[in-house]
Amino acid sequence: PKYSATCSAPVNIAVIKYWGKRDTKLILPTNDSLSVTLDQDHLRSVTTASADESYGGKDRLWLNGVEEEIAEQGRLRTCIDEMRKMRSDKEAGDDKLPKLSSWPLHICSENNFPTAAGLASSASGFAALIYTLATLFGLLPAVDNSQLSRIARQGSGSACRSLFGGFVAWQGGEKADGSDSLAVQVASREHWPDLHALICVVSDAKKGTPSTAGMQRTVATSPLLQHRIKDVVPARMKSISDAIQRRDFDSFAAITMADSNNFHATCLDTTPPIFYMNDVSRAIVQLVEELNRASEEAGKGKVAAYTYDAGPNAVLYAPKENVQLVLQLVRHYFPNADFDDTFNLLGAGSGAS
Ligand code: DP6
Numbered sequence: 001p002k003y004s005a006t007c008s009a010p011v012n013i014a015v016i017k018y019w020g021k022r023d024t025k026l027i028l029p030t031n032d033s034l035s036v037t038l039d040q041d042h043l044r045s046v047t048t049a050s051a052d053e054s055y056g057g058k059d060r061l062w063l064n065g066v067e068e069e070i071a072e073q074g075r076l077r078t079c080i081d082e083m084r085k086m087r088s089d090k091e092a093g094d095d096k097l098p099k100l101s102s103w104p105l106h107i108c109s110e111n112n113f114p115t116a117a118g119l120a121s122s123a124s125g126f127a128a129l130i131y132t133l134a135t136l137f138g139l140l141p142a143v144d145n146s147q148l149s150r151i152a153r154q155g156s157g158s159a160c161r162s163l164f165g166g167f168v169a170w171q172g173g174e175k176a177d178g179s180d181s182l183a184v185q186v187a188s189r190e191h192w193p194d195l196h197a198l199i200c201v202v203s204d205a206k207k208g209t210p211s212t213a214g215m216q217r218t219v220a221t222s223p224l225l226q227h228r229i230k231d232v233v234p235a236r237m238k239s240i241s242d243a244i245q246r247r248d249f250d251s252f253a254a255i256t257m258a259d260s261n262n263f264h265a266t267c268l269d270t271t272p273p274i275f276y277m278n279d280v281s282r283a284i285v286q287l288v289e290e291l292n293r294a295s296e297e298a299g300k301g302k303v304a305a306y307t308y309d310a311g312p313n314a315v316l317y318a319p320k321e322n323v324q325l326v327l328q329l330v331r332h333y334f335p336n337a338d339f340d341d342t343f344n345l346l347g348a349g350s351g352a353s
Contacts, residue, residue: 002051003052004048004050005133005135005136006132007046007128008045008046008047008353009040009125009163009351009352009353010037010043010044010124010127010165010352011037011038011044011113011124011162012038012162013038014158015240015252016034016236016240017263018033018170019211019215019225019263020225021157021216021219026154027155028181029157029170032172033161033233034168034169034170037161037162037165037168037189038197040353043113043199044112045111045121045125045127045128046110046128047107047108048108055106058070059080059104059105060105060106062107062108063109063125064109064111075155076155078154079126079129079152079154082154083130083139084137086134086143087100087101088101090137101137122158123158123161123162124162125156126159127162127163129152130148130151131163131352134148145352149182150178150179153170153183160182164185164352165185166187166188166192166351167188168184170182170183186241187245191247192247194319195249195317195319196317196318196319197315197317198304198317199313199315200313202278203313208274208276209274209310210310217271217272217274218266218267218269221270221271222269222270224265224266232259233259239251239255243255249301253304257305264277277308277312281308284316284330285306285314287329287333288303303326304317304322305317305318316330
């Protein structure tokens with residue numbers, strides 16, 4: 001017989017960035033990070049996995065319709081093996097369960113957005129894979145999302161945060177075996193429904209330096225990264241969590257923008273330097289800074305916050321009442337810019353399901 005399950009997971013955008021590994025095989029980070037999970041309606045990965053005795057041979061995987069090799073020693077292999085191990089432990093405790101753990105798997109995964117454009121496709125992809133296998137193998141809810149995040153982390157670090165909705169911290173942990181390196185929810189999406197995110201697609205071209213390679217070059221060469229790890233991130237993790245608890249947009253925005261800039265500074269401090277932002281990205285930074293300055297001078301709070309991952313696309317966070325204004329201004333000042341016409345209005349999402 002054939003057993004299958006289909007699940008999806010959303011994209012998350014970090015406000016305190018993960019950049020650097022202390023263990024590249026287990027994917028253990030050099031610092032904690034914190035993200036907002038976006039709305040599943042807009043950016044998500046959907047994965048179907050089936051196990052069938054009669055498939056014969058090996059596990060197979062299709063990504064957006066194209067078969068990908070599941071490399072021995074690779075991240076996909078690790079994730080599938082870890083999930084299978086959990087299923088086989090379950091089977092060992094119950095004779096009546098079909099032996100799914102010994103059958104080959106066929107896995108299909110689709111994104112509804114361009115891959116590798118700096119839009120965190122690996123995060124939603126691995127989170128969807130892990131959640132789908134957990135469902136197929138009947139592991140839920142005994143195995144919780146934090147436990148699953150430990151496995152998703154081994155697919156792609158940022159994936160561990162996409163198991164949860166709302167505001168999510170990846171606690172980097174201290175142990176060498178990675179058992180304390182996992183994601184926890186800081187606040188649900190319902191906690192702060194007024195916060196919205198807007199993605200300005202500056203370019204959907206494949207980015208220059210993939211994050212996996214880029215971050216290890218930063219670890220190997222950047223003195224500024226050591227300062228970031230020791231003196232910058234720990235205080236920011238605490239202050240942004242507090243800002244989220246208080247729904248304090250001004251503090252949330254200030255920390256988010258400062259951390260994006262600090263992250264891109266460590267990229268610039270890398271030898272040879274890594275450039276992710278382009279002229280349009282920088283012009284959007286200036287626009288948001290100018291808007292915030294004018295608003296604060298008028299005795300009001302900040303209008304919006306920007307953040308950039310390993311690519312030129314801007315993600316803007318803003319209270320709902322400011323979204324239309326921000327959209328109009330960005331469109332006004334960049335009428336001919338290479339925007340992909342998509343300004344997606346997103347609410348904070350609800351995690352894997
Ligand atoms: C800039 O999670 O893609 O988006 O663990 O090597 O797969 P690997 O890296 P990945 O890196 C994401 C980096 C970032 C910041 C973040 O999401 O925290």
